[in-house]
Amino acid sequence: MSRRCAWVLWFALLMLLAGPMAAQAKESSADGLVMYVFMSETCPVCVRQKPFLDRLEHEHEELAVVQMEVMTSSEHHELLRAMASAHDVRPGSVPMIFLGGEVWVGDSRPIRSEIVARVEQCLVSDCPDSRRLAEAATDSRAVERPDAELNIPLLGTIDLNVQPLLFSTVMIAFVDGFNPCSIWVLTILLALVLHSGSRGRVLLVGLTFLFTTALIYGLFIAGVFSVLAFAAYLPWIYWVVALFALTFGLVNVKDYFWFKRGFSFTIDDKHKPGIFKGFRELMINGRSPLALIGATILMAAGIALIELPCTAGFPVIWSGLVSANEVSGMAFLGLLGIYILVYLLIELVIFSIAVVKLRIDRFQEHHGRILKLVGGVIMIALAAVLIAAPEMMSSVGSAMGVFVGAFFVTALIVVLHKRVLPRLGVRIGDGW
16 A cells, blocks of 8 residues: 555544544533523524524534423423522523523523623633533432332322422312312212112212212312423413412302302202202112112213312312422322322211211201302412412421411401401391
8 A cells, every 4th residue: 555545544534533523522512511491482582582592502612502392392391390490490481591500581682691691701611510500409409308208008109208288288178178069969969869768879879979079070180280280381370370269269258248149159050950850860779789880970970070160279279289389290199199088088977977877967058158268268378379489388387377377367257247247237248
């Protein structure tokens, strides 16, 4: 081989190696200077900002701009949560940009100037990588809060790190369990079925009805949570949930004074004849146990859908609180299982008393008014917490304070309405 051929071969080899080496050099450099952009293709501000970011990356070879879609995909949600937590911001609006330990939300001339200045500063001096900061903060929290899990049969695994939220779940589910619509339906069902005089029929119909409605309720709550968890990065989503809760709360408080006058979250009177007819058909003798179970399931499913507008308030509020506290996976399923169990427990107690006594006391209107007032005041309190400080529900002390305060306000309203104001000659409401 001639010397000239040897030089040509060496030159070709160097050229082949130069590309990967240059790319590796840029990648190595970019490892210390990466801009993380959480955005959405449907966000007008993100679309407007994108050419600026592309131009910035083109002008600085050492800079790598990583853009991640968070609205139409949940792939980058965990990373966004971690990085937002490490930088002490709430993952709400997009675009959200992380670079060199700094964070910017939105797009404006001052923001672009700050980003350019930070890029130039990080090119000449060492800047921390935002992703590594998030990983370090996550590891630190893992050390401070060691894994603690509780395995509950039928419910799954509960992360005890969300124990304060567990308390809030129990309290909300407990109040929700006294929903006047659900209790009214249950007492009417038991009153009619008890006429058969058969505990076996009462057990079969009652338990099938309760567990069917609980299953549908659980699926509804899981669906609400899925929507809220996916939309958690929309800055207005928790305002919508809070407005929903506030509306439910104010209407329920109104029903304490003016029951079913005007707009009201109750079972419409037009549905009640059909409910009575369905209950009476369950008392027809001659049906096999399997046919009785099937008829009860169909009737329970229909009633659950009818009463959903009356019972949807607390599930939406609870789902919003859980989503705002970034609970997901098995922890959410465990909390949901406990919610349904506590909710169901109230009705099971009523059912058990009816089975033992073979009779059920009638659910009076004044009972429903009191329950609506309690639920309404608590909904209003939780709506305020969801907007102002959702982290309050992650502390047992502050969460307990919210519920104790709501119960105190409820008791105060009842005392003023029934005792104090009448003595002063003031009457509010429809005179019940």
